[in-house]
Amino acid sequence: MSDAPSAPRLLGPAEVRALAAELDLRPTKQKGQNFVIDPNTVRRIVRESHITGDDVVVEVGPGLGSLTLAILEVAKSMVAIELDEVLAARLPQTIAEFAPDQAANFSLVISDALKVTELPGPPPTALVANLPYNVSVPVLLHLMALLPSLERGLVMVQSEVADRLAAKPGSKVYGVPSIKAAWYADVRRAGAIGRNIFWPAPNVDSGLVAWTSRPAPDTTATREQVFAVVDAAFAQRRKMLRATLKPLAGGDGERAEAAIVAAGLDPQVRGETLEIDAFVAIAEHLFAGTAEAPARGEV
Template identity: 80%
Template sequence: MTDTSAGPRLLGSAEVRLLAAELDLRPTKQRGQNFVIDPNTVRRIVRESGVTGSDVVVEVGPGLGSLTLALLEVAGRVVAIELDELLAGRLPRTIAEHAPAQAERFEVVLGDAMRITEVPGPPPTALVANLPYNVSVPVLLHLLALLPSLERGLVMVQSEVADRLAARPGSKVYGVPSVKAAWYADVRRAGAIGRNVFWPAPNVDSGLVAWTRREPPATTATREQVFAVVDAAFAQRRKALRGVLRSLAPAERVDAALEQAGVPPLARGETLTVEDYVRIAEALDDQLPQDPQTPQDPQEAAG
């Protein structure tokens, strides 16, 4: 008889491979499918995330359920967003088999995390995920924009992407992801993850990024307008702002806006804070599109 009072039984290497064999699953690089096979790693991710029993957690790309089960040990509710129909279909049974006492606190949503417009149930308070590496930045930015109820999160991404998300002005890796993430949250590196905890093992290193929501800078400009300035500033990151921002406005207008914002015209984008970009956007307000489209291409969004 199953003990429904027990905590979830986490997936190890053998269980992951058995599930994959059952589904005739061949992980694809296209969907960034690398499954965690080490219970200690998923427990570490949950511990570092700070999730508690009062949290409603959104997970993206749950795959076979390794991290999902670890989240259900702690979280009040977990909503998992899965793009792969085969994986989404198997996941509820995996939860019922490995976490029967927690199954009613779990829901899976079949869909693309970059294109969802809502999450069912109570407003989520935390995002914890092993994000698909090929789309990690646009997924993170989309969910931060979509779900203002998110208070904090911890995501696993490619190590160099983790560095870029957490970078500070002046760093060589500071760029579009750094500035846009800083609009929503205080971001920090939270550790590294070895390749041997995945199946199949990726050919890149992995890193953890933690963030805590903060109020965006007070501004009369819209977020889209600020982000348009950010995109322009890093389009040619080795060039001075007075040159690259001419894609947004005439030269004399750019010079006046930079002076008004208190930003040296020969400064480069990698030296500016998100607040600097806000002041430039305010000064260029009438020159910026009122409803520009936020880039959806993963490479473009990753800057």
């Protein structure tokens, strides 16, 4: 007889509804609760995430465990972050029932992902998640900053958010999420997800975003300073940089313009045309000799 572990059983519509009934669960829009009921979709997410048996995976918002079980089938180990205490209380039992041979590879953190400051176990190498749509960008950026060991990821988000994260300069949807994500990684669109694979079906379309980490820009400016420049540039999207950056220069328009010119740019340029490296260069000159980080520009 083979000693190879048995593959996890995945959740389908019947299993998801049975778990929800057991927990007297009524999914709410406020919590962004839309549970995946299609095993083929979670297999696709895991396949396109390119995780292997060497990976330590972090998942946010595991819910009832649909994607969790598919991750456990492939990954070396994983940690899931769940805010809902009712869902979190049931999840280990679900893992034990549906993936008994992989249960030892699973750990759970009951917390708001935005408030997590550390995770148990070895440093994670991949992020694979169906992110809560109402906080998807802040959660993604927080974990990218918190976990420098992450090498890549694949996340499901609202379709419009996926477009913004993967947008390039000049696109109508290029903006703050696009540039801040580019600080950490090369980001791309990785496909669309239909509404009927969820229960309840959301009233928005979903998309997959894949990313591969890259070294942070080599700069004397801090990340907070660069992000402050990004935030200011898009606070009034249609204005020229020399006007939008004036508040960061203490109201000194000449100083703001000088920083833009020193970065090799036309002061009449708009932020929507610039890549991350240009914002880095501006921040270097705008905050040269400044010890304190600006008030804006947090992750």
